[in-house]
Amino acid sequence: MGVKVGILAFGDDIPVRLRGGPVADEDRTLEFVRRVHPGYVVEPIEGCALKYATYPPDDVVFASSSAGLDIVCDQRLTLVQPSTLSGHLCRIGDGRRMAVLGMHSVTDWLSYGTWSDGVLVRSLNLTPDSGIIESVGEPLPFEAPYWAGGHPVEDPYPLPFHPLDLGQTALRHLFGFATDGPDHADDRAAGEVDLLGFRVTDPTGAEQAARDAIRQEVLQMVRAATGQPAGRE
Template sequence: MGAKTALLAFADGDLRAALRDAAPAGRAEAEQAVRRIHPGRRVEWHKETSLDDVHPADIVTNAVVLAGAEVFCDRRLVLGRPSELPEHLLALGAGRRIVMHGMHSVVDWLCFAVWEDGRLVRSLSLSPDSGIIEDIGERYPFELPYWAGEHPVEPWPDDDDDEPYPLPFHPLELGEDALRALFGFVQEGMPGPDDIDEHSVPMHGFLVI
């Protein structure tokens, strides 16, 4: 799997509905939103892009302002411990839902988290090397089959290593289900009939230094 994501969103309700009905505001509104999440940084226009660019370069923030939601793709906004989300971002999410999703296929790392009106209701971060870094709140229904052992990692046929995979499931497999449940689309695998076409959601890219 080659999946990588770095997503943070603020939504008034169902984020998936906001993305599905995407009628984005212009570049100026997106730039203002980027300045709010990166106060004191220099922000410069970079390029037009779309929601499929969910893991941009280190100094790039992709952003879109929608009716009822703001979505950002930025590696600096996803954390190994999502519970440590900075206070200014929690303040921006006051009265709203905040959703984080991060994956990195090189190390099989996954995190996702949800806040409701500033209160963390679910956070998971794990990788085979670090184990379970954070596991806070009640697990969502889409997670339960993984924790119940229904998605074990099968060894490669020619792998001589007898050591079992150190987690009960592959983080990136759960990560795809989390991405669909929280954002409404997937990176790998066959899109479902109700999935959002991430290529159809335009975003504005900015250099943030």
């Protein structure tokens, strides 16, 4: 599965509001993105439909702010651990419900969390290699068939289900759409919501330098494993 998702939303009933086709207010959305990334440079660019916006390129954010709903898709959210989500993001919620979900198919990583009035209600974070990294609160109802063995994976597999399968179910229940699997009518309604686009960059250059360092480390590991000579990209 080539699935990567990083999504965060604030709203009293996020799936219902998304399926209702909210229209982003440009000024409001710009201010929302600036609050999500304080101190960063934020510049408007071309937008994208929600279903295709869940894993933007580096330094690109897709977002929408409208009455009763704020939503942002950002690669930076892909590998988030919900319980350590930055406090300023919880404050943006201002008493509303909040949900975050991250998936990454390279490691079969899945994490999601829900909050009510700023209090973490449920957090799950797991990978097949690391097992259950975090499990806070009672499992949500849609999780039950997965923990009960209703979605088995071919043996041997260290979990009773594939994280990305549960991830698509969580995405549908928490946000109202899915990016993979059978297409539901309600999914189409939410997935076709237009998000505005922004280039969001760290003016200090530190974030890009950290990404470059990680990529160089990975490249060196690949070369060592395959016997390729060292050199520049």
